[in-house]
Amino acid sequence: MRLINGFIHIFSESIVSMIPSKAFGKRLVVFIFSFFLFSVFNNIKAADIPAGKALFMSKCASCHQVLKKATGPALAGLEDRHTWADHKELLAWINNPAAYMAKDPYTQGLLAEYGSMMTGFADITLVDVDNIVAYINDAATAKSPVVGVVDDGAPKTNNNAIIFGVISLILAIIALIMMQVNSNLKKMSDDAEGISRPDPVPAYKNKVYITMVSLLFFAIAGYSFSKAAIGLGRQKDYEPEQPIYYSHKVHAGINQISCLYCHGNAWESKHAAIPSVNVCMNCHKAVQEYAKGPKLYNKDGDEINGTAEIAKLYKYAGFDPNKPNEWDPSKAKPIEWIKIHNLPDHVYFNHSQHIRAGKVQCQSCHGEITAMDEVKQVSELSMGWCINCHRETKIDFNYSDSTGNKFYSIYERFHNDIKNNKMDSVTVKDIGGLECQKCHY
């Protein structure tokens, strides 16, 4: 192709020197022609890579990655290894690995290293191999994937309270100034009219002022004292720093992992269990770096290195990313996550009762978990909060319909009342949701 381009270039040069008068027109024609040729050749070569990518994704990507070891070796630079520069050799291996390996010590070594034999693909042709290798070479030299739309995710503070405070302060100052001006004016007019009045009592001796200030003081002090007393033992907004910066937003939000994938016990037991390390490793055996998600920030606004956080997990798991096949899950150490939602021991709460029988969504109590990087307690988890929900929540009583919850079929009277239009809905309160012993025993 380079030859052809060069030839066309020389050709055009010679035409230009031969016929100087029509040089411009000729030149233009020849250049257009040469560009056309160039683009055609370029397109033929570029067409290899997408086809190779499609093949790689459907046939190879389950076990091979370009840059990293996975179930099988990393494929970048494979033409420098063994005799793979000869694509016919590579084809023979891909078409029938068992037969190829029988007479080849190099691939026997690979089997020993990776522990499982490659699946054969008899339908792959030599052209396919060329395309796949072209894709691998292209992907190996390409820069690391450009991170797409990045929202900065930096913590934003809600300034409403501050603004209101400032406004009321300014208003108070203006009112004070006005009062001062008023009394001065009055004094001036009194002086002008010759009326003599006693000197005004200074503010700190004025009984009205003292009463007002002390009343205000008692109101504020009483309010903050009772608020602190009520808040004692409650942990709303509690947001402890966890041993690993685990972002629920990335996992449950962006990557749409079901809550129950990790907290499956919430369906079956009192507790929404914390996943053991092997559950993390189901994905993180392969997902070894954080590259495609938005940037993460901690509360001080410093950027979090996601890949370094995954490395922390590997430390707990005892996993060496360079030797993925040698990992022994039984040697993993538990990660000591800090429990955020604590209930006192004198109250009973059961997850399965709420999410399975009651069909309550996780987000109803835990807030918008899918938007939280670090999780904080959104709900109060106070008794008033529980009771309020029990009073207001209508239960899915329609058991005769197939979507209804069969559990409630025992409440015959309510069913009859609904049928006879005596009541239109049943709340948790009606089936004993306010009884002390349901939660305290």
Next chain:
Amino acid sequence: MKKIWIITGCLAMIAVLVGCDKTRRDAGSVYMPDMTYSRAYETYSSTEDLSKNGINYTARPVEGTIARGDEFAYTLKNDATGYVQSASVKSPLDAAKVDMTEAERLYLVNCAICHGAKLDGNGPLWKGGDGPYPAAPKNLVSDELKNMTEGTMFHSLTYGKNLMGSYASQLSTVQRWEVIAYIKMKQGGAKAATTTAAADSTATTMTN
């Protein structure tokens, strides 16, 4: 002079309000600790002090324990021989009686994240190569997986296969068989095809 004091006071109050870090890192105190913290050992409470007091405790059930309502434990070993032998293992469940709503729920929670809600190997973690997962999950409705016996699937679910981890900790024996029944149902329930293909599927799985 008075005004300067007022202005400095205002500025100081604003500084205090703005300067407060709103993140609550501290859990706070409680009224009555003996009513708040359980005396009994709750889930996830540390059992370290038990062994210090000479009490022998392990949270692990004895090997071979079968949970109430669960099936017998799976005995084939996690090696090449076990994998080949697993091809002949049959599900203890009657496929017709499996609660497919529950099986679908289990599939969507545990498997669909990689293998896709349509079982096409294109779940949200892979997204045709755009997701964070670097390896392509298997297409469960491909011929290769249609020909795979339920026993081999169970073996892979129990011990993990290639990059897929073991799901024995997330799904009980019965739940694993339920998920497999669901996958087989979605593959077209081609009972005849699977049994005739069983012979050559053992041949192909050996090379895996």
